[in-house]
Amino acid sequence: MNGKKLFREIILIVAAGCFLGMAVNFPLVSRFARGEFKESFLPAELYPGIAFIARAEAEDLFNRKQAVFIDSRSGEEFDAGHIPDAVNISLDEAKKGFPGGEPDFLKEKLMVLYCRGGDCRQSVTLSRLLYDRGYKNIKIYQGGWDEWHRAGLQEEKGHGQK
Amino acid sequence: MVRNKYVLFFFCLMAGGMFIWAGALKIAEPLEFAQSIRNYRVVGQEPAFAVAVVLPWVEVLSGACLIAGLFRRASALLLSLLLAGFIGLVASVVWRGLEVDCGCFGAMSGRADGRLILQDAVFLFFTLNVFLSRENGISLFKPRRDK
Numbered sequence: 001m002n003g004k005k006l007f008r009e010i011i012l013i014v015a016a017g018c019f020l021g022m023a024v025n026f027p028l029v030s031r032f033a034r035g036e037f038k039e040s041f042l043p044a045e046l047y048p049g050i051a052f053i054a055r056a057e058a059e060d061l062f063n064r065k066q067a068v069f070i071d072s073r074s075g076e077e078f079d080a081g082h083i084p085d086a087v088n089i090s091l092d093e094a095k096k097g098f099p100g101g102e103p104d105f106l107k108e109k110l111m112v113l114y115c116r117g118g119d120c121r122q123s124v125t126l127s128r129l130l131y132d133r134g135y136k137n138i139k140i141y142q143g144g145w146d147e148w149h150r151a152g153l154q155e156e157k158g159h160g161q162k
Numbered sequence: 163m164v165r166n167k168y169v170l171f172f173f174c175l176m177a178g179g180m181f182i183w184a185g186a187l188k189i190a191e192p193l194e195f196a197q198s199i200r201n202y203r204v205v206g207q208e209p210a211f212a213v214a215v216v217l218p219w220v221e222v223l224s225g226a227c228l229i230a231g232l233f234r235r236a237s238a239l240l241l242s243l244l245l246a247g248f249i250g251l252v253a254s255v256v257w258r259g260l261e262v263d264c265g266c267f268g269a270m271s272g273r274a275d276g277r278l279i280l281q282d283a284v285f286l287f288f289t290l291n292v293f294l295s296r297e298n299g300i301s302l303f304k305p306r307r308d309k
Contacts (some may be wrong), residue, residue, distance in 0.1 A: 009236030013227060017220030025192055025215045032211055037193070041200050041207045044262075052201055052263050054271045119193050142194045143268075 028119065040121030042128065042140075049136040050127050055151060058112055058141040062154075067110040072122040073145065083114070083148055084156040091122040094129050102133075110137045117144025164291045171300040173288035174228045177241060180285060181225030187268030188218035198265025202251055202274075203258075220244075228292065231300070238293035245286040252279050 022029060031037065042050060053061075061067040062083065069086035071078050078088040089103065111130070115122040127138050141148075149155060164170060188195045196214035200207060221244070227237035248266070252274045255262055264274040272278065 006236050006239060009233040010240050013223050013233060013237060013240060014220055017223050018216050020223075021216040021219040024189070028192060029215060040193070041197055041210070044201050044203050051261060052197060054263055056270070056272075118191065121193065124197070142197065
Protein backbone atom coordinates (compact mmCIF):
# COMPACT_ATOMS: atom_id res chain seq x y z
CA MET A 1 0.00 0.00 0.00
CA ASN A 2 1.48 3.32 -0.94
CA GLY A 3 1.68 6.24 1.42
CA LYS A 4 -0.67 8.42 -0.60
CA LYS A 5 -3.50 5.92 -0.42
CA LEU A 6 -2.94 5.45 3.30
CA PHE A 7 -2.99 9.20 3.84
CA ARG A 8 -6.19 9.54 1.77
CA GLU A 9 -7.92 6.89 3.83
CA ILE A 10 -6.87 8.52 7.10
CA ILE A 11 -8.18 11.87 5.86
CA LEU A 12 -11.44 10.18 4.90
CA ILE A 13 -11.91 8.71 8.40
CA VAL A 14 -11.03 12.02 10.10
CA ALA A 15 -13.28 14.01 7.75
CA ALA A 16 -16.18 11.62 8.39
CA GLY A 17 -15.56 11.98 12.13
CA CYS A 18 -15.53 15.79 11.87
CA PHE A 19 -18.73 15.78 9.84
CA LEU A 20 -20.58 13.45 12.20
CA GLY A 21 -19.33 15.26 15.30
CA MET A 22 -20.38 18.67 14.01
CA ALA A 23 -23.71 17.42 12.65
CA VAL A 24 -24.76 15.55 15.79
CA ASN A 25 -23.61 18.35 18.11
CA PHE A 26 -24.77 21.22 15.93
CA PRO A 27 -27.07 22.78 18.59
CA LEU A 28 -24.27 22.55 21.17
CA VAL A 29 -21.69 23.98 18.76
CA SER A 30 -24.04 26.92 18.00
CA ARG A 31 -24.47 27.60 21.72
CA PHE A 32 -20.73 27.44 22.22
CA ALA A 33 -20.14 29.83 19.30
CA ARG A 34 -22.61 32.28 20.88
CA GLY A 35 -20.43 32.26 24.00
CA GLU A 36 -22.99 30.47 26.15
CA PHE A 37 -20.38 28.31 27.88
CA LYS A 38 -17.80 31.05 28.40
CA GLU A 39 -17.89 30.82 32.20
CA SER A 40 -18.64 27.14 32.25
CA PHE A 41 -15.16 25.76 31.87
CA LEU A 42 -12.59 25.76 34.57
CA PRO A 43 -9.15 27.08 33.67
CA ALA A 44 -7.20 24.65 35.88
CA GLU A 45 -4.21 27.01 36.12
CA LEU A 46 -6.38 29.64 37.85
CA TYR A 47 -8.15 27.18 40.13
CA PRO A 48 -5.48 24.65 41.07
CA GLY A 49 -7.38 23.32 44.08
CA ILE A 50 -10.40 22.17 42.12
CA ALA A 51 -10.36 18.62 40.77
CA PHE A 52 -12.81 16.73 38.62
CA ILE A 53 -13.82 13.28 39.71
CA ALA A 54 -15.67 10.39 38.12
CA ARG A 55 -18.47 8.37 39.69
CA ALA A 56 -16.19 5.77 41.27
CA GLU A 57 -14.40 8.42 43.31
CA ALA A 58 -17.63 10.23 44.18
CA GLU A 59 -19.12 6.95 45.37
CA ASP A 60 -16.02 6.20 47.40
CA LEU A 61 -16.07 9.61 49.10
CA PHE A 62 -19.78 9.21 49.76
CA ASN A 63 -19.41 5.73 51.27
CA ARG A 64 -16.53 6.79 53.49
CA LYS A 65 -18.34 10.02 54.43
CA GLN A 66 -15.23 11.99 53.62
CA ALA A 67 -16.91 14.86 51.83
CA VAL A 68 -19.94 17.12 51.93
CA PHE A 69 -21.93 16.85 48.73
CA ILE A 70 -23.20 20.16 47.40
CA ASP A 71 -26.14 20.08 45.02
CA SER A 72 -26.01 23.18 42.84
CA ARG A 73 -29.41 22.65 41.19
CA SER A 74 -32.56 24.57 42.04
CA GLY A 75 -34.54 23.84 45.22
CA GLU A 76 -37.29 22.10 43.23
CA GLU A 77 -34.84 19.78 41.50
CA PHE A 78 -33.15 19.08 44.83
CA ASP A 79 -36.48 18.17 46.46
CA ALA A 80 -37.31 15.80 43.62
CA GLY A 81 -34.21 13.75 44.40
CA HIS A 82 -30.61 14.19 45.45
CA ILE A 83 -27.58 12.41 46.87
CA PRO A 84 -28.27 11.59 50.56
CA ASP A 85 -27.14 14.26 53.04
CA ALA A 86 -26.27 16.66 50.22
CA VAL A 87 -26.54 20.38 50.92
CA ASN A 88 -28.49 22.41 48.41
CA ILE A 89 -26.63 25.57 47.40
CA SER A 90 -28.17 26.64 44.15
CA LEU A 91 -26.07 28.72 41.83
CA ASP A 92 -28.64 31.52 41.92
CA GLU A 93 -28.54 31.60 45.73
CA ALA A 94 -24.74 31.69 45.75
CA LYS A 95 -24.70 34.50 43.20
CA LYS A 96 -26.96 36.56 45.46
CA GLY A 97 -24.41 36.12 48.23
CA PHE A 98 -26.02 33.38 50.33
CA PRO A 99 -29.21 35.04 51.69
CA GLY A 100 -29.36 32.28 54.35
CA GLY A 101 -25.85 33.08 55.60
CA GLU A 102 -22.40 32.15 54.36
CA PRO A 103 -21.81 28.41 55.00
CA ASP A 104 -18.49 28.95 56.81
CA PHE A 105 -18.48 25.43 58.24
CA LEU A 106 -17.78 24.16 54.74
CA LYS A 107 -14.46 25.97 54.53
CA GLU A 108 -12.71 23.23 56.47
CA LYS A 109 -14.33 20.38 54.59
CA LEU A 110 -13.88 18.67 51.29
CA MET A 111 -16.81 19.57 49.08
CA VAL A 112 -18.06 17.57 46.12
CA LEU A 113 -20.15 19.75 43.84
CA TYR A 114 -22.59 18.36 41.35
CA CYS A 115 -25.50 19.44 39.20
CA ARG A 116 -27.75 17.55 36.79
CA GLY A 117 -24.94 16.20 34.59
CA GLY A 118 -24.88 16.23 30.81
CA ASP A 119 -24.56 19.81 29.56
CA CYS A 120 -25.29 21.40 32.95
CA ARG A 121 -22.41 23.59 34.07
CA GLN A 122 -23.81 25.03 37.33
CA SER A 123 -21.42 22.99 39.47
CA VAL A 124 -18.43 24.37 37.57
CA THR A 125 -19.67 27.96 37.80
CA LEU A 126 -20.47 27.49 41.50
CA SER A 127 -17.02 26.02 42.13
CA ARG A 128 -15.37 29.17 40.71
CA LEU A 129 -17.58 31.33 42.86
CA LEU A 130 -16.91 29.36 46.04
CA TYR A 131 -13.20 29.13 45.34
CA ASP A 132 -12.97 32.90 44.96
CA ARG A 133 -14.70 33.24 48.35
CA GLY A 134 -12.13 31.11 50.12
CA TYR A 135 -13.49 27.56 49.80
CA LYS A 136 -10.41 25.87 48.44
CA ASN A 137 -11.07 22.17 48.92
CA ILE A 138 -13.42 21.40 46.06
CA LYS A 139 -14.04 18.47 43.77
CA ILE A 140 -16.57 18.40 40.96
CA TYR A 141 -18.51 15.28 40.18
CA GLN A 142 -19.12 15.77 36.47
CA GLY A 143 -21.55 12.91 35.89
CA GLY A 144 -23.91 14.63 38.31
CA TRP A 145 -27.34 13.66 39.49
CA ASP A 146 -28.46 11.96 36.26
CA GLU A 147 -25.54 9.56 36.33
CA TRP A 148 -25.91 8.87 40.07
CA HIS A 149 -29.62 8.20 39.65
CA ARG A 150 -29.11 6.00 36.57
CA ALA A 151 -26.56 3.91 38.47
CA GLY A 152 -29.25 3.10 41.06
CA LEU A 153 -27.24 4.49 43.97
CA GLN A 154 -28.73 5.70 47.25
CA GLU A 155 -30.87 8.78 46.97
CA GLU A 156 -33.01 11.02 49.07
CA LYS A 157 -36.10 13.10 48.34
CA GLY A 158 -37.32 16.36 49.83
CA HIS A 159 -35.20 17.33 52.81
CA GLY A 160 -34.00 14.02 54.14
CA GLN A 161 -36.66 11.52 53.05
CA LYS A 162 -34.85 8.35 51.77
CA MET B 163 5.96 -8.87 14.58
CA VAL B 164 2.83 -11.03 14.72
CA ARG B 165 1.79 -12.64 11.40
CA ASN B 166 -0.93 -15.07 12.43
CA LYS B 167 -4.22 -13.79 11.00
CA TYR B 168 -6.26 -14.97 13.97
CA VAL B 169 -3.99 -13.23 16.43
CA LEU B 170 -4.09 -10.08 14.29
CA PHE B 171 -7.86 -10.23 14.21
CA PHE B 172 -7.85 -10.59 17.98
CA PHE B 173 -5.74 -7.41 18.14
CA CYS B 174 -8.24 -5.67 15.87
CA LEU B 175 -11.14 -6.78 18.06
CA MET B 176 -9.46 -5.66 21.26
CA ALA B 177 -8.19 -2.28 20.05
CA GLY B 178 -11.21 -1.55 17.83
CA GLY B 179 -13.66 -2.57 20.53
CA MET B 180 -11.90 -0.45 23.11
CA PHE B 181 -12.00 2.62 20.88
CA ILE B 182 -15.65 2.10 19.94
CA TRP B 183 -16.55 1.79 23.61
CA ALA B 184 -14.42 4.77 24.71
CA GLY B 185 -15.71 6.93 21.85
CA ALA B 186 -19.35 6.05 22.45
CA LEU B 187 -19.08 6.98 26.14
CA LYS B 188 -17.65 10.39 25.23
CA ILE B 189 -20.10 11.09 22.41
CA ALA B 190 -22.86 11.24 24.99
CA GLU B 191 -21.12 13.97 27.07
CA PRO B 192 -19.10 16.36 24.87
CA LEU B 193 -18.94 19.18 27.43
CA GLU B 194 -17.71 16.84 30.13
CA PHE B 195 -15.06 15.56 27.77
CA ALA B 196 -14.10 19.13 26.79
CA GLN B 197 -13.49 19.93 30.45
CA SER B 198 -11.43 16.75 30.82
CA ILE B 199 -9.24 17.87 27.90
CA ARG B 200 -8.98 21.35 29.44
CA ASN B 201 -7.80 19.78 32.70
CA TYR B 202 -4.61 18.58 31.00
CA ARG B 203 -3.63 22.27 30.73
CA VAL B 204 -2.32 21.92 27.23
CA VAL B 205 -4.94 23.65 25.12
CA GLY B 206 -7.46 26.44 25.67
CA GLN B 207 -11.21 26.26 25.85
CA GLU B 208 -12.00 26.50 22.13
CA PRO B 209 -9.59 23.81 20.92
CA ALA B 210 -10.67 21.57 23.82
CA PHE B 211 -14.29 21.93 22.75
CA ALA B 212 -13.47 21.24 19.07
CA VAL B 213 -11.52 18.11 19.98
CA ALA B 214 -14.32 16.96 22.32
CA VAL B 215 -16.87 17.24 19.53
CA VAL B 216 -14.82 15.46 16.86
CA LEU B 217 -12.40 13.01 18.53
CA PRO B 218 -14.97 10.53 19.92
CA TRP B 219 -16.44 10.10 16.43
CA VAL B 220 -13.00 9.57 14.91
CA GLU B 221 -12.35 6.94 17.60
CA VAL B 222 -15.61 5.11 16.92
CA LEU B 223 -15.15 5.18 13.13
CA SER B 224 -11.52 4.05 13.30
CA GLY B 225 -12.40 1.28 15.74
CA ALA B 226 -15.25 0.10 13.52
CA CYS B 227 -13.03 0.20 10.41
CA LEU B 228 -10.35 -1.77 12.21
CA ILE B 229 -12.76 -4.54 13.16
CA ALA B 230 -14.64 -4.58 9.87
CA GLY B 231 -11.44 -4.63 7.85
CA LEU B 232 -12.30 -1.49 5.89
CA PHE B 233 -9.24 0.79 5.54
CA ARG B 234 -7.69 -1.51 8.13
CA ARG B 235 -4.09 -0.31 7.86
CA ALA B 236 -5.12 3.34 7.72
CA SER B 237 -7.30 3.00 10.80
CA ALA B 238 -4.55 1.04 12.57
CA LEU B 239 -2.09 3.83 11.80
CA LEU B 240 -4.54 6.51 12.88
CA LEU B 241 -5.24 4.72 16.16
CA SER B 242 -1.50 4.21 16.69
CA LEU B 243 -0.95 7.94 16.28
CA LEU B 244 -3.79 8.68 18.69
CA LEU B 245 -2.42 6.22 21.24
CA ALA B 246 1.08 7.65 20.92
CA GLY B 247 -0.42 11.10 21.49
CA PHE B 248 -2.36 9.91 24.55
CA ILE B 249 0.77 8.31 25.99
CA GLY B 250 2.69 11.55 25.49
CA LEU B 251 -0.10 13.57 27.07
CA VAL B 252 -0.45 11.34 30.11
CA ALA B 253 3.34 11.22 30.50
CA SER B 254 3.40 15.02 30.53
CA VAL B 255 0.72 15.04 33.24
CA VAL B 256 2.74 12.61 35.36
CA TRP B 257 5.88 14.66 34.72
CA ARG B 258 4.15 17.90 35.78
CA GLY B 259 2.74 16.22 38.88
CA LEU B 260 -0.88 17.01 37.98
CA GLU B 261 -3.72 14.98 39.36
CA VAL B 262 -6.32 14.71 36.62
CA ASP B 263 -9.01 12.35 35.55
CA CYS B 264 -8.04 10.85 32.19
CA GLY B 265 -11.47 11.49 30.67
CA CYS B 266 -10.94 8.57 28.30
CA PHE B 267 -13.94 6.48 29.30
CA GLY B 268 -16.50 9.09 30.31
CA ALA B 269 -17.92 8.30 33.73
CA MET B 270 -15.72 5.24 34.04
CA SER B 271 -12.47 7.16 33.66
CA GLY B 272 -9.65 6.64 36.08
CA ARG B 273 -6.67 8.79 36.93
CA ALA B 274 -4.18 9.75 34.24
CA ASP B 275 -1.18 7.88 35.60
CA GLY B 276 1.48 5.28 34.84
CA ARG B 277 -1.07 2.48 34.70
CA LEU B 278 -2.90 4.27 31.91
CA ILE B 279 0.37 4.69 29.99
CA LEU B 280 0.94 0.94 30.27
CA GLN B 281 -2.59 0.19 29.12
CA ASP B 282 -2.23 2.51 26.11
CA ALA B 283 1.15 0.95 25.30
CA VAL B 284 -0.48 -2.50 25.10
CA PHE B 285 -3.09 -1.19 22.66
CA LEU B 286 -0.36 0.60 20.72
CA PHE B 287 1.40 -2.74 20.37
CA PHE B 288 -1.83 -4.23 18.95
CA THR B 289 -2.48 -1.44 16.45
CA LEU B 290 1.14 -1.19 15.32
CA ASN B 291 1.19 -4.93 14.64
CA VAL B 292 -1.94 -4.62 12.53
CA PHE B 293 -0.49 -1.65 10.67
CA LEU B 294 2.89 -3.27 10.02
CA SER B 295 1.46 -6.62 9.02
CA ARG B 296 1.02 -7.38 5.32
CA GLU B 297 -1.57 -9.98 6.28
CA ASN B 298 -5.08 -8.72 5.52
CA GLY B 299 -6.50 -11.26 7.92
CA ILE B 300 -10.14 -11.80 8.74
CA SER B 301 -12.26 -9.04 7.22
CA LEU B 302 -15.88 -8.26 6.40
CA PHE B 303 -14.67 -6.48 3.29
CA LYS B 304 -12.83 -8.13 0.45
CA PRO B 305 -9.39 -6.50 0.38
CA ARG B 306 -8.35 -4.88 -2.90
CA ARG B 307 -4.94 -5.65 -4.27
CA ASP B 308 -2.53 -2.74 -3.91
CA LYS B 309 -0.95 -1.56 -7.09
